[in-house]
């Protein structure tokens with residue numbers, strides 16, 4: 171309505187006057203107002219309806235305003251809004267039970283945080299105390315969060331301006347078949363060479379110094395590059411061999427995004443620690459955490475764990491998590507994500523790739539797909555440089571929005587990451603918009 175649009179205008183002016191935005195030069199941004207959101211759609215400041223192919227920051231796995239989760243938050247708010255973390259609370263207990271039930275192996279204990287970055291911080295702290303070692307290995311082309319240590323272990327350009335006090339953080343080259351650092355021509359070769367590189371790194375850094383290896387199971391913002399067969403099993407074996415704590419960062423890949431509750435299940439790998447956030451309650455109330463294995467839990471049975479947060483296991487956030495997990499089960503959303511990937515998104519993206527010379531590769535699992543764009547298919551020269559943007563990418567994003575789609579764009583990639591319960595018709599409609607918009611990108615190919 172006109173009144174909503176006017177309220178949105180007022181909000182925009184106040185935002186520009188008083189809100190300090192993340193990762194931005196404040197005068198160089200033109201933030202979009204969102205007036206309303208429901209399911210897989212959002213409405214912008216002019217009242218235009220957009221299909222959300224980004225799930226915001228890949229967190230609204232159940233879409234917006236799921237009635238059961240909204241009701242659970244309302245009920246919890248009426249009952250008990252907040253309680254200190256040292257007290258037992260039914261919402262928190264039930265959330266921990268449900269999470270322990272769906273995480274693999276013996277990840278039976280949950281330390282709750284406010285989001286993903288602090289989950290990563292605490293996982294590394296646990297690993298350091300458990301091993302008595304200091305160093306942390308992490309992959310280039312990764313994202314682990316915006317707090318100091320989490321951004322230090324991150325392997326993307328957001329770490330550059332923050333790259334101090336990163337003592338003990340060592341980056342390695344992950345397996346990435348499309349842009350193999352190792353010159354591999356097959357997936358098997360990539361797995362073998364990437365693991366040899368990793369073992370060399372471990373030996374050269376001194377295994378006795380390495381507390382943890384942190385790895386996104388399927389790296390998200392860095393490109394949704396699915397690990398080749400055998401790679402994660404190899405990482406698990408190497409970390410076991412050298413007594414290194416394996417932290418699987420499933421903040422983005424977890425909670426059904428890849429068509430399994432957790433992405434490690436695709437490769438039958440059980441990490442020592444697993445970090446989660448985002449999809450745990452679709453971000454309706456901020457929540458993250460670390461799922462902890464029995465061996466690491468044992469370290470802190472008689473020894474104090476030196477860490478905590480006022481809002482660890484916040485009742486509103488935990489009630490939202492309980493309702494989210496139950497809704498995902500009731501509505502079979504994880505199964506639906508797997509089916510959408512196999513039967514709808516994958517096949518349609520492969521058709522799109524065949525039609526458009528700007529598409530270098532499409533890859534993904536479940537509702538977690540990347541379209542990697544290139545100037546030249548033969549050289550694989552990216553359509554925007556690493557860490558940057560380009561007129562071609564800007565044009566493409568503008569076309570997508572004009573077509574009614576809210577995309578997730580990063581450097582030379584468009585990610586197809588809709589909510590897991592998006593209807594087949596909406597997914598196909600979004601892919602139709604992408605197909606049409608890619609003509610703009612094709613004009614920039616050699």
Ligand code: PLP
Pocket residue numbers: 227284285286287288290313314315316386390391419420421422423447448458
């Ligand atoms: N780890 C991964 C894999 C992520 O994708 C993100 C956020 O995008 C984080 C950690 C940080 O989570 P948060 O932004 O909730 O701190």
